[in-house]
Amino acid sequence: xxxxxxxxxxxxxxxxxxxxxxxxxxxxxxxxxxxxxxxxxxxxxxxxxxxxxxxxxxxxxxxxxxxxxxxxxxxxxxxxxxxxxxxxxxxxxxxxxxxxxxxxxxxxxxxxxxxxxxxxxxxxxxxxxxxxxxxxxxxxxxxxxxxxxxxxxxxxxxxxxxxxxxxxxxxxxxxxxxxxxxxxxxxxxxxxxxxxxxxxxxxxxxxxxxx
Numbered sequence: 001x002x003x004x005x006x007x008x009x010x011x012x013x014x015x016x017x018x019x020x021x022x023x024x025x026x027x028x029x030x031x032x033x034x035x036x037x038x039x040x041x042x043x044x045x046x047x048x049x050x051x052x053x054x055x056x057x058x059x060x061x062x063x064x065x066x067x068x069x070x071x072x073x074x075x076x077x078x079x080x081x082x083x084x085x086x087x088x089x090x091x092x093x094x095x096x097x098x099x100x101x102x103x104x105x106x107x108x109x110x111x112x113x114x115x116x117x118x119x120x121x122x123x124x125x126x127x128x129x130x131x132x133x134x135x136x137x138x139x140x141x142x143x144x145x146x147x148x149x150x151x152x153x154x155x156x157x158x159x160x161x162x163x164x165x166x167x168x169x170x171x172x173x174x175x176x177x178x179x180x181x182x183x184x185x186x187x188x189x190x191x192x193x194x195x196x197x198x199x200x201x202x203x204x205x206x207x208x209x210x211x
Contacts, residue, residue: 030062031067035051071168092130113176115172119153146197170186181207184199
């Protein structure tokens with residue numbers, strides 16, 4: 001179980017970079033600055049708890065391994081701040097589903113694969129894609145060949161965990177029968193997203209052939 005010890009924020013502010021810290025490690029002060037740029041909803045006490053939770057061994061250094069576990073720590077600490085009723089923080093195009101089961105029913109009816117975007121309300125690359133990539137006319141046309149689904153991982157925590165989601169955005173291709181067959185981590189421009197859609201369609205076609 002991850003530590004839930006509260007570390008006073010005043011202590012975080014006084015920590016300095018140690019010469020022995022490797023390029024992949026972060027001091028608590030560096031990680032706090034990183035987290036503060038991405039989490040606007042946390043007060044000082046909650047942010048301190050989050051940083052302390054990421055620092056599992058309490059040595060005052062966020063190792064690369066501990067940094068990789070920051071999403072799990074975020075969900076553990078902030079789930080009381082952002083309860084289950086929390087709604088998605090992005091305004092999505094009309095053709096995007098936010099209910100996976102309803103999207104699956106549509107996929108079964110249409111025979112199209114599901115393109116699921118696992119996101120979070122504070123995810124900057126997600127906001128960029130929603131604002132700049134999804135409105136692209138080429139993208140709109142390409143998305144007609146799949147069933148696009150947005151999953152707020154802060155809300156659907158179990159679903160995100162079941163699919164091993166550790167970074168945002170993560171795109172996962174599912175068959176209409178809800179089998180995950182391909183994934184991609186990270187955002188991109190319209191051209192990259194168009195390539196991703198085609199890759200997912202090929203993976204779905206191959207999965208259907210294997211059945």
